[in-house]
Amino acid sequence: MTGPLQGVRIIDMTTVLMGPYATQILGDLGADVVKVEPPTGDTVRDVGPRRHDGMAGIFLHVNRSKRSVVLDLKKPAGREALLRLAADADVLIYNVRPQAMARLNLGYEEIARVNPRILYVGVYGYGQGGPYAAKSAYDDLIQGAVAIPSLAKTAGADVPRYAPSAIADRIVALAAANAVTAGLFHRLRTGEGQAIDVPMFETMAQFVLGDHMGGLTFDPPIGPSGYARILDHNRRPYRTKDGYVCVLVYNDKQWRKFFDMIGRPGLMDNDPRFATIGERTRHINELYQMVAEVMPTRTSAEWIALLEAADMPVMQLHTIDSLLADPHLGAVGFFDVVEHPTEGAIRSMAIPSQWSKTPPQVARQAPRLGEHSAEVLAEAGYSAADIHKLAEEGATVLAPAAQ
Known part of the structure; x- marks a missing residue:
């Protein structure tokens, strides 16, 4: 690996899209990302077209450059294994509500107790100082909360509509990746670990209002909200x-x-x-x-x-199908057909940024559920017998050999 985050180890407790996209970015940048999954696996493993169960297209596009270890964190042995992994990690990132982490006794205090230098990064719905603190959040809900569907109707849609892309998940993922790299830089200078929260609602509110605060920027207001050019119904192809x-x-x-x-x-x-x-x-x-x-x-x-x-x-104006044949993307090598160890030929997208000294690269294609359980647990000091016992107790799952 030659990426700028080489040597950084990240314990990735995220699922679905937002968190996994953030950690994939960090993995492509050279970090060793250990994806911790429950025995049932990340729920997005079976969302959309797939050749084999657990390896759907969306999962493949947000989980490359990672290793998968299965831990049942509701079992004492699974929680203990997570703490042993965290003791030697630089970052732990999660995207469930903080209340869920607290119920598992895996809050910041517990993690910092075994590793005070760790960055404990939460990427979830709402800041914990407001009345929405315990609410669940998904991309659609956050889009609605920050007025994106209402803006679409103002701009000419027949009814309020969500943007046809998981833009809240992906934008907040970028913010989370930025927060991790900045946190690592701070720790490099000071040696200090810390807890970092990246709430979806506040992040997206800033994103949208930066365009559309308009005359309400001033107190008292000097005009209406909204960026007129962006909202004009003729602003379209x-x-x-x-x-x-x-x-x-x-x-x-x-x-x-x-x-x-x-x-x-x-x-x-x-x-x-x-x-x-x-x-x-x-x-x-x-x-x-x-x-x-x-x-x-x-x-x-x-x-x-x-x-x-x-x-x-x-x-x-492209369609998704014509975008795949775009001559510019072809010339810069954006798409590559790679051979996945179990899924066969898949179309992979390149890392968009270019680096003259420490170029990122894809470390591996997306892992099968528990593909690296034995490997990662062995690195944490578990013997082969210990790992076998964890599997017997249901605290971990060992993936069968790839066919």
Whole structure:
């Protein structure tokens, strides 16, 4: 491994999407991520298409660069094994409610008692100082809590709609990965471990309100909430003669070129509504309506060629299927068909960032349930006989040899 987090060990007690995506990022960056699963496994193992039980596509895309160990934390022997793993770890990250960790007697105090230098990172729904502290949280609920469906309706959807991607899970996962790396940097300077909480609600509230606080930023308010350009119902892929195309004309230079292109030269000089970015924002509906009306006069290919020749922002509208065949992603090697030890050929996505000195790399493909139980427990000091006894007691599960 050559990644910048080489030598960092992470005990990953997360499941589903948010936590596993965060720890996959850290694993790709070189950390040794030990995924601790209950005997039934991560629930997302069987969500969606799969060749074998427990190895569905979504699971494969958020659990690479990890090892899997099964521990039943409700059994004393399973909890003791977790504490032994934590004693030699740099980070423990979980995404259940803190109340659940407390019921397992695995709160920060218990973990810090065996390893005071550890980073104890909670990624869950709501900050613990408010009335929502004990509420459960999922991506859909958090999207609703921070007004994303309401914004979609304001922007033209027929009814409030969730974004068709688990954006809350993935955005908060990025925040969690940032928190872990910053916490590790602090510990490097001071030697201090600490508890770090990354609540979904507050993280996403900041994300959304950064765009849409608007006039409510000021006290007293000087205008309504909402970023008018983003919320305009014409802010969408424009219909062309034969399909759709994505266009964003933004600054003065670009609008002047665009008005010339559609046969309306001098419009910025003659119509004060379009003279400055401030006025254009106030009259964004009329402006975008003008673009929507002219786009069907040419094909998508004609518009792309014309706008690119003028160095103006334009992009084709992909579907998921066409995105997989995108020529740029092909040229940069974003997709690779790799051979999974048990699942056969799978399409894997590259690590997006590029590093000149410590390039991240995929350590291994997503593990089978308990694939590394014996290996990880042996590293924690358990003998073969001890491991066999844990398995007999149901405190762990040992995966059969790969076929």
